[in-house]
Amino acid sequence: MxxxxxxxxxxxxxxxxxxxxxxxxxxxxxxxxxxxxxxxxxxxxxxxxxxxxxxxxxxxxxxxxxxxxxxxxxxxxxxxxxxxxxxxxxxxxxxxxxxxxxxxxxxxxxxxxxxxxxxxxTTAGSVPSGGGGPPKLVLEVKDLTAVISESGQKILNGVNLSIYEGEIHAIMGKNGSGKSTFAKVLVGHKDYEVTGGSVVFKGENLLEMEPEDRSLAGLFLSFQSPVEIPGVSNSDFLQMAYNARRRKLGQPELDPLQFYGYIMPKLEMVNIKADFLNRNVNEGFSGGEKKRNEILQLAVLGAELAILDEIDSGLDVDALRDVSKAVNALMTSTNSVLMITHYRRLLEFIKPTYIHIMDEGRISMTGDISIATLLEKKGYKAMSSS
Ligand SMILES: Nc1ncnc2c1ncn2[C@@H]1O[C@H](COP(=O)(O)OP(=O)(O)OP(=O)(O)O)[C@@H](O)[C@H]1O
Incomplete structure (x- = not known):
């Protein structure tokens, strides 16, 4: 019946x-x-x-x-x-x-x-953007493969990703799937050698640029484990980096007093006390303080594409809120964010345009927040069976 x-x-x-x-x-x-x-x-x-x-x-x-x-x-x-x-x-x-x-x-x-x-x-030129023109492609990664320089071990197996201005992309994926390697390859980390594919950043071949030129061109990476720089104060480091950016843009450098005026609102934005400026870069900082300091660097330097590798790790809930607020405040219609995370909670604060799943060195899936929800409920097994 x-x-x-x-x-x-x-x-x-x-x-x-x-x-x-x-x-x-x-x-x-x-x-x-x-x-x-x-x-x-x-x-x-x-x-x-x-x-x-x-x-x-x-x-x-x-x-x-x-x-x-x-x-x-x-x-x-x-x-x-x-x-x-x-x-x-x-x-x-x-x-x-x-x-x-x-x-x-x-x-x-x-x-x-x-x-x-x-x-x-794509029908070139047919897409109106928020500002009236077509959205510009900030980053275009095609079939990117890379190995560990020392051992030759293949980690990236053909990554494809396009990021347009104003977009926020999140990459999730199992431990060891190659997320951080991808981020580090983009900024030209010496531990990795690119063996194939292409990366175009704002119309230029990124792979031909030196790491510092990539940074000056507007690429920023907040490391998963920020390095300590003993003997260099945070304020000197930030001032040097910021003035290098200004020189590149043909702007006059800021003297210490002018720089102080420039950085004060940034400290407030990230909710960091001024005395952090006198401490050596990341030396003795707690995990959460290091992450805040990374975002302070982003706020000071600015970036057309900010890559944030697990900025949520080690952050208490207030710090997560502060950091997310700062990242959101830095977003404009012309810059973009690529963030790596394991957890949906970050994506509740910084809302992604797309979420990608990285698996064995390539992006295996792209979607929206529902992917993160499914992941949180069912784990990566659900991804492979869907
Ligand atoms: N410099 C290196 N030397 C040796 N192995 C490396 C190096 N860099 C990456 N690997 C290996 O490459 C694989 C991918 O590492 P990667 O850090 O990119 O993974 P991930 O997806 O970011 O992982 P997690 O989520 O745990 O941070 C791992 O097996 C890692 O051990």
Whole structure:
């Protein structure tokens, strides 16, 4: 006997290929997947339902900045059109709205799978940004591979990532998956050798630049374990670094008094006492103080792309709030943040545009906050099975 009618469960997890520029994510749950424009999109669905829905091609042109693939609703009601889209000024929602209510169907297909291929191409110049122009690409990483210089051990296995101005990206991933290595390779850490791929930062080949030039160009890394610099006071260090940046920008250097005036509001922003300036860089600092000090450096130097490697580790809840507040205050429409974290709580304070999962030296999945929620509930096993 048929019991109460239940919505058939639909596991939209496999196999799905989402391809945008150099990024490929496979398999992926069709839920809350966002991509930054491209505005010409061809979407083809092959469904394996009992009535064999024909392939539905969709060509969409939309002058908006974002498309959003929403949770697919599996409701009983009339059949096709199987795939519908609803567009607003800044989003497009794809939904699989209807499926036939049919006993044979329910019995035979209590759950079913869907194969989809979504290919998106950028239509250059067609995307209005907040400021009226197209959003600029800040960082473009393609198929980046890297080894440990000393041993030759391969750590990065083809990282692909694009970051546009104004975006906040978070990378999560198991211990040892290569997150910090990726961050350090970006800033040119000597422990790693790039063996393939490309990294373009603000239109320039980052991999050809010396580490200090990368910093002067606007790349900032807050280290997971900030180093101590005995004998160098925080204020001297910051003043030197800041004046180097000003020289690069063709601006006059600040003398100690002017620098003091410049840094005072920054101290307040990060909630650090002024006497920290007289202490040697990170020497004797607690874990939390080191992290605050890293953000102070970011506030002083500024950055077009700030890479924050586990800034939340070792922070008490107040410090986390202070640090997050400072990072949010530093965000503008033209700079970006790439943060590495293990915990969702940071993402509640600094809201990411995208979350990526790194696995075995490559980005294996991209999505939104729902990924972090799933991770927290079910761990990385859930990622590999979705
Ligand atoms: N300089 C190095 N010498 C030896 N092994 C290294 C070096 N740098 C990275 N590794 C190894 O590379 C792998 C990736 O390290 P990485 O620090 O990038 O991982 P992670 O994803 O940041 O991990 P965690 O979440 O624990 O911080 C690890 O197995 C690590 O031991």
């Amino acid at each position: 048929d019991g109460p009618r239940k919505k058939p469960r639909m596991k939209l997890s496999c196999p799905f290929i989402f391809s945008y520029k150099a990024q490929s994510i496979k398999p992926m749950t069709l839920k809350n997947i966002r991509y930054q424009p491209p505005l010409t999109m061809t979407c083809t669905w092959h469904t394996f339902l009992y009535y064999q829905t024909p392939i539905q091609p969709l060509l969409l042109r939309q002058p908006s900045t974002m498309a959003l693939l929403h949770r697919f609703n599996c409701r009983s009601s009339p059949s096709p059109p199987l795939l519908t889209t609803k567009s607003t000024s800044n989003s497009t929602v794809f939904s699989l709205s209807t499926l036939p209510r049919h006993r044979r169907f329910h019995r035979k297909f209590p759950s079913f799978k869907l194969t989809a291929t979504l290919a998106a191409e």
